[in-house]
Amino acid sequence: MTSFIPGPHLLDSPRGRDWPRLPAAPAPGREPVPPRRADVVIVGAGPAGLAVASALWHHGVRDIVVFDRGGKPCGRFFDRVDLLGQRVLRSPYEHHPGVEGYRDCELLDFARLHWGRLTPVERREVRMSQAGHRSVVPLDVFEAYCDHLVDTHRIAEKTWRDTVRDVLPAATDVTVRADRATVTARHVVLCPGEERREAPVEWWGGGAAPPGVTYWDERVPPLGGRQVVVGAGLTSAHLITNALAAGREVHWVVREPGERYQCADVNSKFFRPEGRARIGSVGWSDRLGLMAEFRRASIMFEFRPQLERAEAEGRLVVHRGDAITSVAAGAGGTAVLRLAGGRRVSGDSAVLALGTTPETGRGLLPEEVVGERDGWPELDERTLTYAYAPLVSVVGAAAGMVLGPAARNIDGHRVATARVAGAIARSLRGDAPAGTPARAKVGAGV
Numbered sequence: 368m369t370s371f372i373p374g375p376h377l378l379d380s381p382r383g384r385d386w387p388r389l390p391a392a393p394a395p396g397r398e399p400v401p402p403r404r405a406d407v408v409i410v411g412a413g414p415a416g417l418a419v420a421s422a423l424w425h426h427g428v429r430d431i432v433v434f435d436r437g438g439k440p441c442g443r444f445f446d447r448v449d450l451l452g453q454r455v456l457r458s459p460y461e462h463h464p465g466v467e468g469y470r471d472c473e474l475l476d477f478a479r480l481h482w483g484r485l486t487p488v489e490r491r492e493v494r495m496s497q498a499g500h501r502s503v504v505p506l507d508v509f510e511a512y513c514d515h516l517v518d519t520h521r522i523a524e525k526t527w528r529d530t531v532r533d534v535l536p537a538a539t540d541v542t543v544r545a546d547r548a549t550v551t552a553r554h555v556v557l558c559p560g561e562e563r564r565e566a567p568v569e570w571w572g573g574g575a576a577p578p579g580v581t582y583w584d585e586r587v588p589p590l591g592g593r594q595v596v597v598g599a600g601l602t603s604a605h606l607i608t609n610a611l612a613a614g615r616e617v618h619w620v621v622r623e624p625g626e627r628y629q630c631a632d633v634n635s636k637f638f639r640p641e642g643r644a645r646i647g648s649v650g651w652s653d654r655l656g657l658m659a660e661f662r663r664a665s666i667m668f669e670f671r672p673q674l675e676r677a678e679a680e681g682r683l684v685v686h687r688g689d690a691i692t693s694v695a696a697g698a699g700g701t702a703v704l705r706l707a708g709g710r711r712v713s714g715d716s717a718v719l720a721l722g723t724t725p726e727t728g729r730g731l732l733p734e735e736v737v738g739e740r741d742g743w744p745e746l747d748e749r750t751l752t753y754a755y756a757p758l759v760s761v762v763g764a765a766a767g768m769v770l771g772p773a774a775r776n777i778d779g780h781r782v783a784t785a786r787v788a789g790a791i792a793r794s795l796r797g798d799a800p801a802g803t804p805a806r807a808k809v810g811a812g813v
């Protein structure tokens with residue numbers, strides 16, 4: 368059998384090109400704080416929040432307040448990928464936060480409209496997508512497309528930079544308390560994304576990391592000529608590539624027996640209805656099993672040739688199949704990692720890329736409303752509303768136990784958005800409640 372390995376050249380796309388923007392809409396005079404009441408509050412303006420706001424716009428729901436900690440739609444997503452030097456998306460052209468089924472521009476249409484600005488490699492990928500093959504999307508195109516969605520659906524004027532602290536559901540509305548404003552809404556959609564996974568307490572006893580040890584999303588340049596990278600996913604692949612390009616020797620610690628290469632973040636069947644149906648057709652413990660099996664770290668195929676070559680040349684040393692037991696500072700501020708098998712790996716710096724954990728609503732909603740079980744919220748499967756708070760729904764990674772491992776990806780947001788926005792629009796029109804009636808817990812103490 369011939370296996371096709373796409374080349375590393377696909378990972379390089381120019382970043383920071385100047386894309387034409389829609390003529391600016393007349394800026395409405397805006398109060399420094401949002402209105403005190405709104406039909407819908409969206410918490411988080413990442414790709415998920417953008418998808419929800421765009422879809423609601425098409426449903427005619429325009430009375431929206433979006434709160435985002437950073438204030439810029441998709442700001443955290445682009446900060447993270449740019450920090451890693453990631454130039455292309457892992458997901459294909461079909462995965463985008465725009466709206467399907469309405470008269471709107473999809474990501475592939477957008478790329479074709481800007482054909483003259485694409486490189487020959489990028490144009491070939493567009494043709495691949497048109498022919499129904501897997502394609503690689505430049506980050507630059509994706510960012511310009513997100514800006515286009517913000518402009519066409521008037522999202523910037525509805526977005527406030529503020530951190531939400533409490534979401535308090537009552538019988539007929541929900542109060543959202545942020546640092547600088549409080550808004551009462553008829554529906555709330557939580558789109559807070561994922562936080563980085565912290566190191567286990569046993570590694571250094573908790574608290575601040577030892578000197579020389581940082582996380583993948585910190586703006587701290589790695590020190591010295593020898594760098595340790597911990598983690599088996601795409602983030603590690605970027606960190607390793609950057610360190611090798613800077614002439615460093617890299618030690619890569621992978622807990623699994625070997626690294627895994629695959630096109631998409633999760634097995635592609637989970638992006639299709641039959642994959643989602645598989646999750647939906649089994650009980651809780653089987654779902655946990657599927658999530659554990661398929662929500663595992665992997666790396667895009669395009670990295671494979673360069674990582675294998677670096678290993679063969681001794682510039683990259685891979686420590687496979689050994690878990691870390693402790694991390695400490697060594698002499699001269701070096702980082703020293705001890706592995707379960709007794710080995711010791713040290714470097715001038717160590718970067719931890721241990722993955723991310725979904726924000727479930729814990730800390731925002733009252734604990735009894737989240738109904739957390741094994742780290743997942745209890746949701747209505749049809750509308751993604753919280754079982755104990757039917758006016759609050761979720762789009763993003765936290766919907767994993769309903770939509771499967773792809774819930775955290777841009778395509779998962781599209782599927783979740785279709786359910787959530789449709790249910791909210793029907794409820795606001797008075798056609799139907801957004802979720803099933805709240806279970807007993809909702810009234811209690813909320």
Ligand SMILES: Cc1cc2nc3c(=O)[nH]c(=O)nc-3n(C[C@H](O)[C@H](O)[C@H](O)COP(=O)(O)OP(=O)(O)OC[C@H]3O[C@@H](n4cnc5c(N)ncnc54)[C@H](O)[C@@H]3O)c2cc1C
Binds near residue numbers: 775
């Ligand atoms: C490096 C990297 C690369 C990735 N590449 C891809 C890819 O190519 N394709 C793909 O499909 N997926 C990719 N993913 C997965 C990716 O995280 C999601 O697709 C996407 O970013 C998730 O969008 P989101 O809106 O759920 O979360 P985020 O993008 O994290 O947005 C959530 C927003 O909510 C804000 N927020 C959170 N809590 C509050 C609060 N209390 N108050 C106010 N604001 C709040 C955050 O500040 C943030 O701005 C990648 C992830 C990472 C980390």
